[in-house]
Amino acid sequence: GAGVSQTPSNKVTEKGKYVELRCDPISGHTALYWYRQSLGQGPEFLIYFQGTGAADDSGLPNDRFFAVRPEGSVSTLKIQRTERGDSAVYLCASSPGVAGGPYEQYFGPGTRLTVT
Amino acid sequence: AQKITQTQPGMFVQEKEAVTLDCTYDTSDPSYGLFWYKQPSSGEMIFLIYQGSYDQQNATEGRYSLNFQKARKSANLVISASQLGDSAMYFCAMREGYNTDKLIFGTGTRLQVFP
Numbered sequence: 001g002a003g004v005s006q007t008p009s010n011k012v013t014e015k016g017k018y019v020e021l022r023c024d025p026i027s028g029h030t031a032l033y034w035y036r037q038s039l040g041q042g043p044e045f046l047i048y049f050q051g052t053g054a055a056d057d058s059g060l061p062n063d064r065f066f067a068v069r070p071e072g073s074v075s076t077l078k079i080q081r082t083e084r085g086d087s088a089v090y091l092c093a094s095s096p097g098v099a100g101g102p103y104e105q106y107f108g109p110g111t112r113l114t115v116t
Numbered sequence: 117a118q119k120i121t122q123t124q125p126g127m128f129v130q131e132k133e134a135v136t137l138d139c140t141y142d143t144s145d146p147s148y149g150l151f152w153y154k155q156p157s158s159g160e161m162i163f164l165i166y167q168g169s170y171d172q173q174n175a176t177e178g179r180y181s182l183n184f185q186k187a188r189k190s191a192n193l194v195i196s197a198s199q200l201g202d203s204a205m206y207f208c209a210m211r212e213g214y215n216t217d218k219l220i221f222g223t224g225t226r227l228q229v230f231p
Contacts, residue, residue: 033217033219040223041223041224042209042223042224043161043207043221044221045219048217048218056216056217056218059218089159091161093161103217104151105163105219106163107153107160109158109160110159110160
């Protein structure tokens with residue numbers, strides 16, 4: 001079956017612009033996660049959805065970052081007034097289970113964001 | 117304090133040999149899960165193995181096994197019979213408690229397998 005997909009695969013934007021990154025999880029997966037991976041680092045948690053609601057948004061770095069999942073499937077990560085420090089690979093993952101279970105997260109290929 | 121520590125930035129192993137990648141973790145929550153992921157140069161994160169804090173036995177998945185030493189808070193990944201395709205970054209990650217599924221990742225170990 002289809003895995004997690006993310007669009008675009010690459011995004012180059014100018015400092016100060018607004019960007020949207022899209023994630024399409026595996027069908028039927030109720031949990032969806034966003035991570036950010038900077039060069040040479042492990043992924044860093046941003047936000048986690050269970051269904052339509054954000055169950056944990058403690059990783060969002062500031063109020064320029066916002067994510068939605070209005071129908072409990074596709075999610076969009078929105079970044080306002082982009083800064084050069086936002087440049088990273090943004091990874092989306094989904095999993096089938098409720099919190100605390102032994103469910104691995106299935107990752108998408110990522111969106112490489114470059115802010116010039 | 118770091119929640120997940122991977123002290124080996126890089127490791128080399130000869131094909132067909134076994135290799136151990138180190139991971140230590142820090143949590144006061146009695147319920148947690150430990151994961152290992154592989155990230156090839158293509159960038160995708162591939163799940164390898166999972167160990168729950170209450171699991172009595174070490175997890176195994178094919179050539180991968182997890183050496184779980186709870187008292188030492190270590191969860192080392194053992195890859196047996198290394199293959200050239202095992203060359204990649206390897207990340208250890210932890211989920212704390214039952215109320216969240218967020219993963220905390222280490223900085224990774226780059227494994228290179230040579231013929």
